[in-house]
Amino acid sequence: MENNTVNNVPNKLDRKTIERNRRIHMKRLISELTSLVPPQHFKPSKELLSQQDQIDQVADYIKKLRERLEKLKNRKKLAISSCERNTDVRNSALTSSRFPVLKIREFGSNLEVVLVSGIRKNFAIHEVIKVLEEEGVEVVSVSISTMDQNVHHILHAQVKVSRFGVDTSMIYDRLQKLFN
DSSP states (O other): OHHHHHHHHHHHHHHHHHHHHHHHHHHHHHHHHHHTSOGGGSSSOGGGSOHHHHHHHHHHHHHHHHHHHHHHHHHHHHHHHHHHHHHHHHHHHHHHSOSOEEEEEEETTEEEEEEEEESSSOOOHHHHHHHHHHTTEEEEEEEEEEETTEEEEEEEEEESSTTTOOOHHHHHHHHHHHHO
16 A cells, blocks of 8 residues: 555656646747737736736637738739739730831840830831941841730840940831831
8 A cells, every 4th residue: 555655756756847837838838829920019018917817818810810901802802803904905905006016125235125015016026127227237146935915026236336326216107117
């Protein structure tokens, strides 16, 4: 019988130690959890609240975050659908507008020539390069891409003799004549 009593005493101590360690561990976890929530969310301050009240306020904070996330997801869906509708309207307007579209931008001794045409109404890019070279501009790079029903040509060029410059209005007029 003495063996049982002796054996029970350490078990009680072990259970007490285990329970105390569990409470310490839980207290640390609750502290860590509440530290993740902004302090302004706790009313009154976190130090004046019991552990249960802290947990309740953390749960409330998580619930509000979920609601906000749902609202933001809905706003994103609306924005995407609105953007898609606007893109469709713009694309149909571009497709029905008169082609080609010509823009020339001058950056010091560099030029960027942007040409947009419809897929069905295309032109020979070598003719554009020829006009640019005749006007004293050397084409450095050309990129061509197709987007929806449009073909985008972007030519990057440099003025051959920067002292004399280049007359962009003359280039624009000659390219417009080329397309008409």
